[in-house]
Amino acid sequence: MAWLRAFFDFFAGDLRADGIVPARGHTAWLVFFAAATMAFLAVFALAIAVAAGRLANTWSQEMAQSVTVIVDGPQDQRQAQTDAALRVLETTEGVASARALTPQEQRDLLSPWFGDEIPIENLAIPQLIEVIPAPQGFDAEGLVLRLQGEAPNARFDDHSAWRDPLVRSARGLRILAAASLVLILATAAAIVSLGAKASLAGNFKTISVLRRIGAKDAFIAKVFVRRFTLRTLTGAGAGALIATITVAFLPSAAATAGFLTGIGFTGLGWLLPLMMPLLFALIAFAATRTAALRLLQELT
Template sequence: MISFRTLLLGDGTANRVVPPSGFTAALTVVSSAAMAFLAVFAIALGLAASELATRWENELSGTATVRIPASGGEEMVQTEAVLTALRQTPGIAAVRVIEDHEQIALLAPWFGEGVPLDKLRLPTLIEVTETEIGPELDGLRLRLSAEAPGAVYDTHSRWRIPLVEAASRLRFLGVLSLCLIATVTAVTVALAAAASLAANGQVIDVLRLIGARDSWIAAAFTRRFTIRAFLGALGGVVLAMVTVAAIPGGVEAGVLSGLGFDGVEWLLPLLVPVLAAGLAFAATWVAARRRLSGVE
């Protein structure tokens, strides 16, 4: 059996047995580069989606808003009653009435600056911070409706859960994309290797005739295709990393603001050439052994 070291490094003649050029070489390098480029973006997408899902989950879970509708002068009394009820309820850590200037800031995107709050019949909003366990919601809602008819205890779940689910699906999409990219890479390299093996039938016949073992021949082809896939993928990764780094960040960038890498995350794309080489190694090895089984 051929040693792993020989398989990776080969020797002078073995490295030259496989013709150095041809369309299969270009196909392997270009397809590996393209797939690696896409893989880096899939990783970035997956990371961004993951971060988004975590952020939404963390920032919005454990909080709620109580909305007390304007009711012609009874708001103050009802608000005090609700605040008292909330403070007495187990599972609630803190409550706070949202101030007028905060409401103005919330409405500014729709109505502009300087909204005349005194002329609008706006509900009173209370921000609630829940403990880790949280309150018993059915009982709390019943009590609030008794203290302030029309008061709503909103856990944000109506829009928070779909958002978190969407982010999770986006993350799944990133993983699925990586799997598809890996599959396409493996198939492309396997096809290129099979084409190369078929085109070099004479070389294989000669090698078998002079006593080359299947593992030696397979290793010669596998080594060549593994190196090509690695170098192609490395080029694709470098290009993709430069592109990702050039994507503008910040709020102005909108949905693209989270697409990128932070700190050690920049090391993740460097795994792509290694994985591409591994895939090429396995695909070429299988293709070579299959081809050789038909040669005496």
């Protein structure tokens, strides 16, 4: 529990020690606004990373749980071929269920592209059969061969042709968002470190006096580290809060099922943005402490 006490002592501070270094100068505002801006961007990068990850999972796992059999060919053979394909599917081990989509369901699938008034009956649209595999899966190659024998106009589609590139894209986007997050955090660390160095250099006289009367480097560094950590925490808290509210008010994914409108968090994922100020504070603590101890040796 010693670390917990040290943690609380750090945030509680020491009024006498805190007052030694005057709280003034442009670095205070610089650090606050930089932390707020970086945290705002970081929450967005995090939201994109989370959404991309969610999308990749959906495309790679949930959609892998369903396959489609497409029955094409002459219109007068369509129903017979569909029935034959359904018979094959019903007798295939590892297929939980198979059913032909109704004309209305097929119209619903096409309406986002062609509108609601599409005369589906007059178009040469193939019949789709939705196949839900059982948990243990089925022998896809065997099914293809059997379909070729029993229903030659039926094609098996496991969606991999369009799913795999999308999954790769989603994973790439997630890596890009994560890399952006790392860069944002590194930039925040650099800004806080520069601010701390400027503040230390600007308080050279104070530091010299403190060293002469017996202050250890750790004591002097703590005054600066605490100040910059709290400034960063406050700034990052404000930035993260504004970003979280903004993300919350983005159009929801459920409404349109589109990726661009699906950026956000779900469930416990909403706790992630709240972690951002703490992460920024930790980074500020490490960056300021390193900069302060190094600069103190150079200054005095």
